[in-house]
Amino acid sequence: xxxxxxxxxxxxxxxxxxxxxxxxxxxxxxxxxxxxxxxxxxxxxxxxxxxxxxxxxxxxxxxxxxxxxxxxxxxxxxxxxxxxxxxxxxxxxxxxxxxxxxxxxxxxxxxxxxxxxxxxxxxxxxxxxxxxxxxxxxxxxxxxxxxxxxxxxxxxxxxxxxxxxxxxxxxxxxxxxxxxxxxxxxxxxxxxxxxxxxxxxxxxxxxxxxxxxxxxxxxxxxxxxxxxxxxxxxxxxxxxxxxxxxxxxxxxxxxxxxxxxxxx
Amino acid sequence: xxxxxxxxxxxxxxxxxxxxxxxxxxxxxxxxxxxxxxxxxxxxxxxxxxxxxxxxxxxxxxxxxxxxxxxxxxxxxxxxxxxxxxxxxxxxxxxxxxxxxxxxxxxxxxxxxxxxxxxxxxxxxxxxxxxxxxxxxxxxxxxxxxxxxxxxxxxxxxxxxxxxxxxxxxxxxxxxxxxxxxxxxxxxxxxxxxxxxxxxxxxxxxxxxxxxxxxxxxxxxxxxxxxxxxxxxxxxxxxxxxxxxxxxxxxxxxxxxxxxxxxxxxxxxxxxxxxxxxxxxxxxxxxxxxxxxxxxxxxxxxxxxxxxxxxxxxxxxxxxxxxxxxxxxxxxxxxxxxxxxxxxxxxxxxxxxxxxxxxxxxxxxxxxxxxxxxxxxxxxxxxxxxxxxxxxxxxxxxxxxxxxxxxxxxxxxxxxxxxxxxxx
Numbered sequence: 001x002x003x004x005x006x007x008x009x010x011x012x013x014x015x016x017x018x019x020x021x022x023x024x025x026x027x028x029x030x031x032x033x034x035x036x037x038x039x040x041x042x043x044x045x046x047x048x049x050x051x052x053x054x055x056x057x058x059x060x061x062x063x064x065x066x067x068x069x070x071x072x073x074x075x076x077x078x079x080x081x082x083x084x085x086x087x088x089x090x091x092x093x094x095x096x097x098x099x100x101x102x103x104x105x106x107x108x109x110x111x112x113x114x115x116x117x118x119x120x121x122x123x124x125x126x127x128x129x130x131x132x133x134x135x136x137x138x139x140x141x142x143x144x145x146x147x148x149x150x151x152x153x154x155x156x157x158x159x160x161x162x163x164x165x166x167x168x169x170x171x172x173x174x175x176x177x178x179x180x181x182x183x184x185x186x187x188x189x190x191x192x193x194x195x196x197x198x199x200x201x202x203x204x205x206x207x208x209x210x211x212x213x214x215x216x217x218x219x220x221x222x223x224x225x226x227x228x229x230x231x232x233x234x235x236x237x238x239x240x241x242x243x244x245x246x247x248x249x250x251x252x253x254x255x256x257x258x259x260x261x262x263x264x
Numbered sequence: 265x266x267x268x269x270x271x272x273x274x275x276x277x278x279x280x281x282x283x284x285x286x287x288x289x290x291x292x293x294x295x296x297x298x299x300x301x302x303x304x305x306x307x308x309x310x311x312x313x314x315x316x317x318x319x320x321x322x323x324x325x326x327x328x329x330x331x332x333x334x335x336x337x338x339x340x341x342x343x344x345x346x347x348x349x350x351x352x353x354x355x356x357x358x359x360x361x362x363x364x365x366x367x368x369x370x371x372x373x374x375x376x377x378x379x380x381x382x383x384x385x386x387x388x389x390x391x392x393x394x395x396x397x398x399x400x401x402x403x404x405x406x407x408x409x410x411x412x413x414x415x416x417x418x419x420x421x422x423x424x425x426x427x428x429x430x431x432x433x434x435x436x437x438x439x440x441x442x443x444x445x446x447x448x449x450x451x452x453x454x455x456x457x458x459x460x461x462x463x464x465x466x467x468x469x470x471x472x473x474x475x476x477x478x479x480x481x482x483x484x485x486x487x488x489x490x491x492x493x494x495x496x497x498x499x500x501x502x503x504x505x506x507x508x509x510x511x512x513x514x515x516x517x518x519x520x521x522x523x524x525x526x527x528x529x530x531x532x533x534x535x536x537x538x539x540x541x542x543x544x545x546x547x548x549x550x551x552x553x554x555x556x557x558x559x560x561x562x563x564x565x566x567x568x569x570x571x572x573x574x575x576x577x578x579x580x581x582x583x584x585x586x587x588x589x590x591x592x593x594x595x596x597x598x599x600x601x602x603x604x605x606x607x608x609x610x611x612x613x614x615x616x617x618x619x620x621x622x623x624x625x626x627x628x629x630x631x632x633x634x635x636x637x638x639x640x641x642x643x644x645x646x647x648x649x650x651x652x653x654x655x656x657x658x659x660x661x662x663x664x665x666x667x668x669x670x671x672x673x674x675x676x677x678x679x680x681x682x683x684x685x686x687x688x
Binding site: 052053054078079080081082083088089090091095096097098099100101103104107108109111112114115118135136139142143146152155156174175178 | 552553554556557559560563564566567568569570571572573574575676678679680681682683685
């Protein structure tokens with residue numbers, strides 16, 4: 001059941017003379033939450049940008065197993081990662097479509113399927129039933145996710161008008177609408193209050209268990225990381241300094257020194 | 265702040281405005297050069313300059329005073345917000361009434377040839393505005409060279425019609441195809457650009473097309489333009505007073521007395537239909553995945569990529585479709601004038617079309633109509649003032665920007681609502 005989903009091998013990313021990621025290897029499994037933690041500037045977001053095609057890594061491999069085949073993520077550039085490899089992500093600073101409604105945000109995430117159903121707009125212009133049905137299906141899927149995060153009654157409001165915590169949740173379910181194999185979350189708990197962050201935990205548990213999606217998580221909020229992760233990868237200066245379960249991580253001397261600090 | 269100190273700051277502000285206007289009007293209006301005999305002489309116009317500066321000071325002072333009376337302002341914005349909320353609820357009724365009015369318009373008692381000509385011009389700008397709305401309003405790509413596609417449409421129509429003698433209904437789609445081709449041609453190099461940089465390149469593109477039209481003498485006949493473009497016919501019936509032997513003309517076929525108005529009315533309906541097609545198409549495509557992708561791209565391109573939306577194709581379709589409608593409008597322009605020359609496609613045309621879209625409220629279809637009527641109508645009303653009518657044009661823009669900084673109708677309606685979906 002816990003078969004490997006993502007295998008990162010000797011990943012290196014250099015910006016000129018700066019080595020942001022140095023020979024990083026780790027793996028993430030299906031139906032598990034793998035957290036990447038580390039001090040600011042350790043290269044966590046750079047790993048995400050490599051995985052999701054925003055950067056082209058200098059060296060190394062990123063292999064994703066999908067439907068019994070292995071895909072090299074390096075081969076795909078930007079939007080194709082989401083379209084073909086089904087790797088979805090959210091951003092450190094929320095990137096919704098603020099002037100569009102909540103529902104529209106979720107429909108844009110289903111763009112590629114709807115585009116095919118609309119015959120690249122030709123069937124859609126002609127108002128064919130085939131497209132109408134597909135659109136109804138897409139709205140149903142959006143409603144399903146809105147029900148889960150409790151935003152159904154705000155579906156027709158602008159996404160930019162939602163409170164901060166709801167925007168975070170909306171961004172996550174928007175990424176889920178592309179039905180990803182791997183979901184990369186960049187600091188989803190940043191700026192959330194304790195109640196919202198426990199709701200977030202529940203949502204992530206649901207995605208992991210019920211949706212059979214592997215989650216990669218960057219987070220500074222240790223209550224989230226220690227509470228829900230199955231694995232923790234600790235980065236410092238672009239290098240992996242530790243990998244293990246949350247319990248082991250908390251006990252590790254290097255991690256305490258580099259990042260967690262000592263309770264006084 | 266106490267009222268007296270507010271008044272003081274307003275006076276200070278208006279004196280400063282006076283200073284700026286002095287610096288502007290002083291050299292531009294105040295120093296008139298004239299050639300007398302040998303050499304240039306400068307004739308100072310102190311009177312006019314002081315009058316203009318005084319007008320600026322008083323105007324600024326009054327605006328300042330008005331901003332003190334907040335109630336007054338909220339009264340104005342109340343009216344406009346009532347209008348836009350009314351448009352939200354009754355938008356369909358207003359649109360249908362507008363279309364019905366446009367249909368009976370040529371037969372109303374006060375409609376003479378001049379009014380109809382102006383209406384045709386306004387409708388052309390409405391169509392161009394709707395076409396550009398796809399690129400600027402929906403996809404958020406600021407295109408300052410839209411007139412290039414208008415020119416490509418007009419010239420391809422003119423060249424095809426004069427060379428092959430094909431009818432309007434064959435040349436029209438061909439002109440659209442050519443314009444779309446040029447839209448994609450422009451689209452490719454500017455894919456990575458946004459905002460200011462995109463605006464500069466598109467502006468350059470518009471100028472390139474115009475300069476090619478001037479210099480490619482063998483094909484475009486240079487600055488002399490192309491003459492003798494065939495007039496449109498009513499399904500094969502020409503609008504001629506004396507049809508050729510054995511040929512029916514519009515008035516002989518319908519047993520009417522000959523009138524030049526027939527052709528004008530036909531042209532009016534032609535552009536009305538073309539504009540309505542543009543509008544219908546835009547409203548329809550906005551609700552399709554590609555339309556939503558345009559708006560999403562306007563909102564956040566990086567988020568789009570992370571969701572698997574192909575930004576290249578999405579932008580290119582926006583450019584191509586926007587250009588197609590520009591091309592249609594261009595063919596109409598060519599057949600109406602029976603003459604095209606590069607002079608008709610200067611930057612000011614692009615600027616007017618962009619102004620119509622922005623002042624109407626980005627992405628708002630009704631806003632484009634109102635802004636076209638307002639801007640083109642006002643310059644026509646003040647035609648007697650000759651060159652000074654551009655002041656009226658500028659004044660209209662300033663008024664809209666003061667009272668409705670987001671455009672006349674800035675409300676965006678979602679393309680799909682859960683409410684409607686559940687009620688189905």
